[in-house]
Amino acid sequence: MWSQRVLRRPSRLAANVISHARVPRPRLSSSTSSRPRGGKPTILVLGTFAAGSLGTLAYQKATTPNTERGTPPAPAAPKTTNTEVPDLDNLASSNKVDLPPAISAEDVTQELNAGAFSFHVADKNGVDKYDGAQVASNSPCEDAYVHGRFSNPLQAGGAADWMAWGVFDGHCGWQTSNLLTRQLLPYVQRTLHDLTPDSGVVSDEAIQGAIAAAFRELDDALVKGAKDVIESDLSYPEKIRRLQPAYAGSCALLTLYDPSTSSLHVASTGDCRAVLGRKTADGKWEAVALTKDQTGANEDEIARIREQFPDEPEIVKGGRIWGLEPSRTFGDGGWKWDKELRSRLRREFNACKFPNEARYKDYKTGPYVTASPVVSTIKVPRDGSSTFLILATDGLWDTMGNQQAVDLVGRWSDLQSAPGKPPAPVLSLVSGEPVKFGRTGCWHGDHRATFQDSNAAVHLIRNGLGGAHDEMVRGAMSFQSNLSRDIRDDMTVQVVFFQGTDKS
Known part of the structure; x- marks a missing residue:
C-alpha cells in the first residue's frame, strides 16, 4: 500500500506514467466469448470501480466471439449550440473560502457499499454464498475482479458447473487488470x-499444469506479441491500443471450484492473497494460507531468479526486481522485452520508461519477471464444518494479516448465524486514540474491530481502514487520488462461504 509497486524518483518520466494511468476507463460491454463446450451459457460478473463514482457490474453471457469487447462506444453527435450562457455571478462567497462538509459516517458506509455485491448460490453444489466489495484509491481504479459460474471444462453437458473467483491488482495503469477480467478465464477454460x-x-497435477500453461500463453500473447503488433499493417492508434496491456502490469489470483470433487484450485501470479478459514473442534478459527506473496522479499523467489540469472547479482535489491516489487506479473513488458525491442517501443510507441536504465546500469535482457503462476489444490471439507475463502488484493493485506482477516470473518459469521434476530450493529467507537496512517498506524488491532456491516467483504475493508475508530476511517476515505495512495491502496475483496457455513 504505502510502498509503490514500481520504485521511482520524481521525474518527467514518472509524470508520464501517472498521466498514462489516468486515461478514462472504458465501460465493460455485455459482450461475449466463445464457450468450449455446449450447454448453458457462461455467466460471469466483471467488476471495475472508479474513485468517487459507483462501481459498475457487467454480466457477460457467452455466445459468440466479439473482438470489440471493451471498446468505447462511438462518440455521440455534437449537440446544437446552447443559447443559455452560464451565470457566474453567484459561484461562491467573495470574502471567504467555501468548502464542502467533511465526509460523514453515513457517507463512508455508502462509499464502502457502492462497489459491493452478494450472491446466494441457488443450487448449492458446495457453495452457500459469496460477498465482494471494492474501494478505489487510484483514479481510475487499477484493481479488477471476476466471479461466477461456468460449465464443467472436463466433462460434457450434465456435469455440475464449476465456479470461479478472481482478483487482479494492476499497476502503472488499469489496462492489464481490466483485460484479465475478460481473457484469463477463457484461456484457462480452453486448456482445461x-x-x-x-x-x-483428470489428475490435480494435470489441472494445475493446464492452468499454469494458460497464464503463460496469455502473457506471451500480450508481451511477445508486441513485436508482431508494431510490424503489422494496423493503424498507429490500433497498435497503441493493443500495446497498452503489455506496458502496464497486473498481479492475478484465480480460484476455481469443482463441486464434483470439492477441489479448490488456486493460481497465483504476484502478491494477491488467498486464505482459507475453517472452524476447529474447539470453536476457534484457523487460517490456512493458500498462497505466498511472490515479491522480491520472498526467499524462494529470490533463489529462483538468481538461479535463472547467476551472472547478474544486482537483479534483486531491497525486496524488488530492478525496482518492481512483485516477481510474477502479467504485462510489465519493460521487464520482459530484449533491449532492442524495448528501445524501439520506447522511441516510437511511448512504452513505459521503467526500469530506468540510468539507475539500473547492469540491466541486461531478462525476462526478469514471469506470469507463470504457483498453482495448488485443496479439498474443501463437505462434512458440514464451517469453511470460507478470502481472496483479496494487497490493499487489504497491507492492513492486516491472514489470521486477523480470518478471525474478523469468523466472528462476523458467528454473529450472522446466531439464533433469533440479527444482532444490532456494534459501534464501539475507539476514543482517545490518535489518527495515524502508514503500515504501523493503520495496522488492524482487535481493539478496533467492529461488526456493523452485512457484507463480509465490506466488513473486512472497513476494519482494514480503522474499524471502530470512526475518525481514522473517515480520515482515510477523505483523501482522494493522488494523495490517497500514501494512505490506502485500491482494495478488492471476495469472501466465499462453502456449504456448512450458512449465511443469511
Missing part, C-alpha cells in the same frame, strides 16, 4: 478442455 483423462480421471 484440451486435457485428456487418464482412465476417465
Whole structure:
C-alpha cells in the first residue's frame, strides 16, 4: 500500500506514467466469448470501480466471439449550440473560502457499499454464498475482479458447473487488470478442455499444469506479441491500443471450484492473497494460507531468479526486481522485452520508461519477471464444518494479516448465524486514540474491530481502514487520488462461504 509497486524518483518520466494511468476507463460491454463446450451459457460478473463514482457490474453471457469487447462506444453527435450562457455571478462567497462538509459516517458506509455485491448460490453444489466489495484509491481504479459460474471444462453437458473467483491488482495503469477480467478465464477454460483423462480421471497435477500453461500463453500473447503488433499493417492508434496491456502490469489470483470433487484450485501470479478459514473442534478459527506473496522479499523467489540469472547479482535489491516489487506479473513488458525491442517501443510507441536504465546500469535482457503462476489444490471439507475463502488484493493485506482477516470473518459469521434476530450493529467507537496512517498506524488491532456491516467483504475493508475508530476511517476515505495512495491502496475483496457455513 504505502510502498509503490514500481520504485521511482520524481521525474518527467514518472509524470508520464501517472498521466498514462489516468486515461478514462472504458465501460465493460455485455459482450461475449466463445464457450468450449455446449450447454448453458457462461455467466460471469466483471467488476471495475472508479474513485468517487459507483462501481459498475457487467454480466457477460457467452455466445459468440466479439473482438470489440471493451471498446468505447462511438462518440455521440455534437449537440446544437446552447443559447443559455452560464451565470457566474453567484459561484461562491467573495470574502471567504467555501468548502464542502467533511465526509460523514453515513457517507463512508455508502462509499464502502457502492462497489459491493452478494450472491446466494441457488443450487448449492458446495457453495452457500459469496460477498465482494471494492474501494478505489487510484483514479481510475487499477484493481479488477471476476466471479461466477461456468460449465464443467472436463466433462460434457450434465456435469455440475464449476465456479470461479478472481482478483487482479494492476499497476502503472488499469489496462492489464481490466483485460484479465475478460481473457484469463477463457484461456484457462480452453486448456482445461484440451486435457485428456487418464482412465476417465483428470489428475490435480494435470489441472494445475493446464492452468499454469494458460497464464503463460496469455502473457506471451500480450508481451511477445508486441513485436508482431508494431510490424503489422494496423493503424498507429490500433497498435497503441493493443500495446497498452503489455506496458502496464497486473498481479492475478484465480480460484476455481469443482463441486464434483470439492477441489479448490488456486493460481497465483504476484502478491494477491488467498486464505482459507475453517472452524476447529474447539470453536476457534484457523487460517490456512493458500498462497505466498511472490515479491522480491520472498526467499524462494529470490533463489529462483538468481538461479535463472547467476551472472547478474544486482537483479534483486531491497525486496524488488530492478525496482518492481512483485516477481510474477502479467504485462510489465519493460521487464520482459530484449533491449532492442524495448528501445524501439520506447522511441516510437511511448512504452513505459521503467526500469530506468540510468539507475539500473547492469540491466541486461531478462525476462526478469514471469506470469507463470504457483498453482495448488485443496479439498474443501463437505462434512458440514464451517469453511470460507478470502481472496483479496494487497490493499487489504497491507492492513492486516491472514489470521486477523480470518478471525474478523469468523466472528462476523458467528454473529450472522446466531439464533433469533440479527444482532444490532456494534459501534464501539475507539476514543482517545490518535489518527495515524502508514503500515504501523493503520495496522488492524482487535481493539478496533467492529461488526456493523452485512457484507463480509465490506466488513473486512472497513476494519482494514480503522474499524471502530470512526475518525481514522473517515480520515482515510477523505483523501482522494493522488494523495490517497500514501494512505490506502485500491482494495478488492471476495469472501466465499462453502456449504456448512450458512449465511443469511
